[in-house]
Amino acid sequence: MSVTVIRRASWVIRWERGRHVYARDIDVAFDHDGILHVGPDWQGQADQEVDGRNRLVMPGLVNIHCHSGDEPLAKGLFDDVGTPELWGNALYEFSTLIDSDADAKAACQTLMLSELLKSGVTSCLDIAGDHEHWLGVAAQSGMRVWLAPGFRQARWRLSPQKALEYDWNEAAGEAAREAALSVLDRVAADTTGRLTGVVAPSQIDTCHPDFLAAALDEARSRKVPMTVHAAQTMAEVTELHRRHGKGAVALLKDIGVLGPEVILGHGICLDHHPLTRERTAMDLETLATSGTNVAHCPVTFARSGQGMESLGRYLRAGVNVGIGTDTIPFNMLEEMREAIIQSRCRSGDFADIDTAAIFHAATVRGAQALGRPDLGRLFPGARSDVVCVDLTAPSMRPVHDPLRSLIYAAAERAVRDVWVAGRKVLAEGKALGLDTDGALAEIDAAQARAIKVAESARGQAFSVIAPRSLEMPE
Ligand SMILES: [Zn+2]
Incomplete structure (x- = not known):
């Protein structure tokens, strides 16, 4: 078995007695099976030696909620629009307008995974529709991917008065469920050891209660x-x-659809949230005692002026909250920064959350949600998912506290190399297993096609549906 050793790493975030801690000038050794050593002077086998000076070595980040299907095409389209009658959310009227066609799916997925890798993500949960390249691109990326094929019994529709209405079709929902389970069968037959299926009824409001309960039975x-x-x-x-x-x-x-196997995206409008009509404030305790996980994706909701009240409050209540990127941008480090800022703004308290807590959420808590205590931490026996950050990057300097430099300032600009299961998958900021350039060559045309489809569905020019940020005078 081939062993990689990162020698004398200037800074290492290692797992010790149930928490992440800093260590200085130590070696990190690993092979395909797992981490072998996080400490001084590795004396064992060393097939690849990496100079760890001027590097921060940390565990790979765990993203428990993102969508590769259509979201990469939404860049630049809906950042300034929302439906005023629906609390300002853009989801129902706008996001549903843009669909990637079959030719665009692989490019969308490739771009999402390469962006995530560049921001230090080694594990992600991708909620999308099946397509012929889905498992293949996930496997090629070298990442750990949880494939979550969505299925539902109803589709959203807006009335002329902008009320949210539902077109139910239980037969179509059953067919979609069967198709999703057949994807999970294919994933279960994967031989890379890095792909896992997820049972993913799309939304609580587009599925009947018995359908949701059956989905949890299936997952169990x-x-x-x-x-x-x-x-x-x-x-x-x-x-x-x-x-x-x-x-x-x-x-x-x-x-009965709560428990440690369940990940709720996004668990914002609970009974303590000031927008809801309840004043019971019992939901957090229900989530905590049942062990239910929440996928917190602050950026997309903040764009609509919405937010969780507050991440710090959820954590203090004992709820396991992991971090996801949801839509664009697929930048886990920026998502973590926004999670801290939002938590402090929504609570009105700078002490609501700190950097250590958000790093814990983006690693260990995400891993817990996926049932994988061997991910998101560096200790002998954990999986060898390792991220190297360049401490000489201008955006990281000066380096007093590298994790803070990374989250509050540098983000993906300083991430250099990433290994998953001991194999290098990102080198000098470039994803090795993904044809990112090829995907980029396709994505503009794919977005233009999706816009044309949206225009004909609405019978309106896109400049009317969602105008560009600046006028374009003749
Ligand atoms: Zn989502």
Whole structure:
């Protein structure tokens, strides 16, 4: 087995007695099976030696919620629009307008995975629709990918008055569920050891309660996670109140769809949130006692003026919250920065959360949500998912606290090399297994095609649907 040794790393974030700690000038040795050594003077086998001077060595980040399917095409389109009648969210009226066609799927996925890798992500949970390249590109990336094929029984529709309505088609939902499970069968047959399936009913409001309960049964029998969007917007929670007389978490508790296998995206509109109509403030305790996980993706919601109240409060209540990037940008380090800033702004308290807590969320808590205590930390026996950050990068200097430099200032600009399962997958900021240039060559045309489809669906020019940021005078 081939052993890589990072010699005399200037800074290392290692796992010690249940927490991440800094260490200086030590070696990190690993092979394909796992981490062999995080300490001084590795004396064993060394097939590849890496100079660790001027490097921060840290565990790979764990992204528990992102979408490769259509979101890469949404860049530049909907950042300044929302539906005023639906609390300002762009999701129902705008995001659903842009779909990638079959020719664009692989390019979208390639760009998402390469952006994530560049921001230090080694594990990600991708909620998307199946396509012929999905498993192949995921495997080629060299990353650990949790493939979550979404399925649902209803589609969203906006009434002329901008009310959120639902087109139910249970037969189509059953067919989509069957198709998703067949994807999971294919994933289960993967031989790389890096792909895992996820049972993913798309949204709590587009699935009947018994359908959600059956999905969790399926996840438990397959021993894989389940994820579902829940409490993500006020439009959704208002509809749940109309149907069931309760919000998302209370409903999930009633129907038995909570637990350590369950990851809720995004768990924002809970019963303590000032926008909701409840004043019970019991949801956080329900999530904590059931061990249910929340995927927190602050950037996309902050763009609509929305936010979790607050990440620090969830963590203090004992809820396991991991971090996801959701839509564009697929930049985990910027997402972590925004998570801290949002948590402090929403709570009005700088002490609501700190850098150590967000790093823990983006590593260990994400790994917990995926049921993988061997990820997100560097200690002998953990998987060898390792990130090297360049401490000479101007955006990292001066270096007093490299994690703070990375999160608050440098982000992906300082990430140089990444290994997953002991294999190098990012070198000098370039993803080795992904044809990023080829994907970039396709993506402009793919976006133009998607815009044309949206224009004909709406019968409006895109400049009317979502104008560019600046006028273009004749
Ligand atoms: Zn999502």
